[in-house]
Amino acid sequence: MSHIVILGAGVGGLPCAYEMKEAVGKKHDVTIIDERENFQFTPSNPWVAVGWRSEADISVPLAKVLKRKKINFIHSRVDSINAESNQLQLANGETVDYDYLVITTGPRLAFEEVPGSGPDGFTTSICTTHHAVDAYASYKNLLENPGPIIIGAMPFASCFGPAYEFAFIMDCALRKQNIRNKYPMTFVTSEPYIGHLGLGGVGDSRGMLESDLRGHHIQFITNAKTTRVEDGTMFVDEIADNGDVAKQHELPFSYAMMLPAFKGVDAVVAVEGLCNPRGFVLIDEYQRNPKYKNIYASGVCVAIAPVEPTPVPTGAPKTGYMIETMSTAIVHNITHELRGEEPETCGTWNAICLADMGDTGAAFVALPQIPPRNVTWFKKGKWVHQAKVGFEKYFIRKMKKGNTDPLYERFILKALGITKLEK
Numbered sequence: 001m002s003h004i005v006i007l008g009a010g011v012g013g014l015p016c017a018y019e020m021k022e023a024v025g026k027k028h029d030v031t032i033i034d035e036r037e038n039f040q041f042t043p044s045n046p047w048v049a050v051g052w053r054s055e056a057d058i059s060v061p062l063a064k065v066l067k068r069k070k071i072n073f074i075h076s077r078v079d080s081i082n083a084e085s086n087q088l089q090l091a092n093g094e095t096v097d098y099d100y101l102v103i104t105t106g107p108r109l110a111f112e113e114v115p116g117s118g119p120d121g122f123t124t125s126i127c128t129t130h131h132a133v134d135a136y137a138s139y140k141n142l143l144e145n146p147g148p149i150i151i152g153a154m155p156f157a158s159c160f161g162p163a164y165e166f167a168f169i170m171d172c173a174l175r176k177q178n179i180r181n182k183y184p185m186t187f188v189t190s191e192p193y194i195g196h197l198g199l200g201g202v203g204d205s206r207g208m209l210e211s212d213l214r215g216h217h218i219q220f221i222t223n224a225k226t227t228r229v230e231d232g233t234m235f236v237d238e239i240a241d242n243g244d245v246a247k248q249h250e251l252p253f254s255y256a257m258m259l260p261a262f263k264g265v266d267a268v269v270a271v272e273g274l275c276n277p278r279g280f281v282l283i284d285e286y287q288r289n290p291k292y293k294n295i296y297a298s299g300v301c302v303a304i305a306p307v308e309p310t311p312v313p314t315g316a317p318k319t320g321y322m323i324e325t326m327s328t329a330i331v332h333n334i335t336h337e338l339r340g341e342e343p344e345t346c347g348t349w350n351a352i353c354l355a356d357m358g359d360t361g362a363a364f365v366a367l368p369q370i371p372p373r374n375v376t377w378f379k380k381g382k383w384v385h386q387a388k389v390g391f392e393k394y395f396i397r398k399m400k401k402g403n404t405d406p407l408y409e410r411f412i413l414k415a416l417g418i419t420k421l422e423k
Contacts, residue, residue, distance in 0.1 A: 363380070
């Protein structure tokens with residue numbers, strides 16, 4: 001009997017655990033380890049930050065649902081990984097031995113790279129649900145004390161969609177209260193242009209998103225290198241294509257939400273030969289680490305090279321559909337190995353995304369994610385907002401039931417009217 005351990009019970013880890021247990025059955029043990037007691041649906045965090053959702057609305061208690069599926073759950077942080085002896089040291093004092101390790105931890109949020117940023121500084125975050133709850137408290141204070149708003153992404157950020165979502169969601173929330181006129185808004189992003197998204201753009205994402213920002217009276221600064229944040233002031237260097245500082249900004253704000261740079265989590269980074277210099281797990285085409293063949297990784301924690309060089313460093317995003325296919329590939333490949341066979345399944349690195357914009361939304365498909373592409377598709381409309389609300393309910397319901405269906409493929413492709421996606 002083999003022991004398969006999954007680190008992280010997020011959008012990648014929890015579905016992976018369900019699918020893994022269904023694949024290996026009673027012959028092998030599956031354990032999932034997370035320092036949180038609840039699964040939280042990260043895509044809903046922008047709604048939490050304006051009070052449209054509560055933490056309870058988007059959370060699933062892990063112990064109960066995992067027990068029902070015969071999956072072991074350990075509620076603890078992993079302090080160290082001994083990849084040579086296949087053993088984990090946990091913060092609660094336990095040690096856990098594994099035969100296969102699947103890393104789905106997500107990123108470490110590197111707020112320290114911009115002094116004064118983050119929940120411990122002067123900006124808010126929607127990267128975790130806990131951060132989004134704190135961001136909502138700051139939003140309620142903003143309603144009592146109107147002033148300028150800054151939303152965006154810092155250097156080395158790699159997931160820009162939530163920043164755009166939150167800018168439009170906040171705009172919508174303020175418009176619904178007929179107070180939008182009291183809040184100047186600026187979108188500050190490390191992208192070389194609006195709609196780059198870490199993907200080199202998708203279709204006419206640049207033109208459409210620039211038009212929407214202007215239509216909602218949101219100013220924007222691109223190639224923005226946020227250098228530091230003080231109480232009420234953000235310092236931003238606008239970088240020219242040749243790398244020189246073209247302009248310096250001192251932007252006043254009453255509220256700021258900036259997505260930080262991502263890095264690898266400490267326990268993973270500490271394993272020699274496992275990660276790239278920023279701590280993302282190195283993988284081959286089978287999601288397997290080249291040095292430690294029994295370690296696999298999926299999701300935001302994996303190393304993917306940027307789509308292209310940019311004046312201010314940006315990373316490539318890992319969208320939900322891509323993460324789902326990574327996790328499914330891992331399940332297939334570990335199952336092959338348990339039968340004495342070689343891995344043969346590759347993840348589908350395609351980008352499919354529904355982005356909410358408050359009372360409308362934008363959807364895009366990039367096949368593959370890294371250009372040149374076979375398919376490029378970008379559209380917007382109220383139907384996207386409705387589809388994302390529907391998907392949230394669908395995904396959380398399936399997680400509560402321990403469903404192993406390919407959730408993104410079944411729901412999002414149907415919402416987009418795509419009947420078949422080339423693998």
